[in-house]
Amino acid sequence: MFHGLNPAMGWLFAVALGLYRRSRRVVLLSLIPIALGHAMAAACVLAAGLSLSMSVDHHVLNRICGVILIGWAAWHALRGHRMRSQVGMQAKFAGLTAWSFVMSGVHGAGLMLIPALLPVCDGFPSGGSSTSVLPGIRGLLAGIGPVAAVAVAALTVHTIAMLLTTGIVSLLVFDQFGVACLRTKWVNFDLMWTASLAGCGAIQLGI
Numbered sequence: 001m002f003h004g005l006n007p008a009m010g011w012l013f014a015v016a017l018g019l020y021r022r023s024r025r026v027v028l029l030s031l032i033p034i035a036l037g038h039a040m041a042a043a044c045v046l047a048a049g050l051s052l053s054m055s056v057d058h059h060v061l062n063r064i065c066g067v068i069l070i071g072w073a074a075w076h077a078l079r080g081h082r083m084r085s086q087v088g089m090q091a092k093f094a095g096l097t098a099w100s101f102v103m104s105g106v107h108g109a110g111l112m113l114i115p116a117l118l119p120v121c122d123g124f125p126s127g128g129s130s131t132s133v134l135p136g137i138r139g140l141l142a143g144i145g146p147v148a149a150v151a152v153a154a155l156t157v158h159t160i161a162m163l164l165t166t167g168i169v170s171l172l173v174f175d176q177f178g179v180a181c182l183r184t185k186w187v188n189f190d191l192m193w194t195a196s197l198a199g200c201g202a203i204q205l206g207i
Contacts, residue, residue, distance in 0.1 A: 002196075003038065003158075004165025006189040008107065010034035010100055011170040018174050027174050028167065033093050035163040037100025038109055039155060045110030046151050050117065054147065058118050065115045066204030072108045073197035076190070107193060112200050113154055 003009045014034060018027030053061055 001161050001165045004162040005169060008103060011166045014170045015173050027170050030096060031163060031167050033097040034100045035159055037097040038104040038162060039159040041101050041104035042110030043155055046113055046155060049114035050147050050151050053118060062115060062204050066201045069111055069197050069201030072111060073194050076194045108197060115204050117150060117154055
């Protein structure tokens with residue numbers, strides 16, 4: 001829901017595209033590639049993080065996640081606001097999906113899902129602690145299925161919540177408030193997201 005409320009994650013672009021083409025239907029259709037690109041970016045991060053969780057001690061991985069989250073927050077505070085959309089109002093499905101993928105990756109979509117999922121994955125077999133190659137491989141393979149299922153479930157819930165929130169906000173802005181509401185009735189979600197990344201990173205490090 002937090003991602004869905006953030007204008008940088010897509011609803012502002014969907015509204016702008018709808019206003020440009022003077023169509024409510026365009027606003028709704030724009031949500032599909034936006035959600036797809038966001039889910040793809042989060043899935044890439046999840047796949048990388050949870051793959052490491054199969055071979056790296058979770059306590060160590062928690063620390064690594066904490067450092068990455070704080071580092072990403074610092075980068076976002078210093079450079080994130082300089083990112084600009086390279087997609088115009090004539091964007092098609094593929095272009096909008098690519099734009100959403102890049103923007104979501106820049107914002108660190110999926111980063112905070114990893115530490116949230118690590119405790120859930122603690123009970124699954126891991127190949128990292130075995131001194132024998134074959135049992136280690138068997139343990140790794142045995143753990144991939146359950147970990148993947150949990151990751152897919154988390155990603156699905158995340159994407160549905162983001163899509164519903166984005167859709168509701170997009171329609172409210174398009175039908176009722178207009179984009180001028182951003183000047184007087186909105187908050188800086190980029191700043192809140194940066195603080196959230198840093199805060200979660202500090203929790204992971206036990207600060």
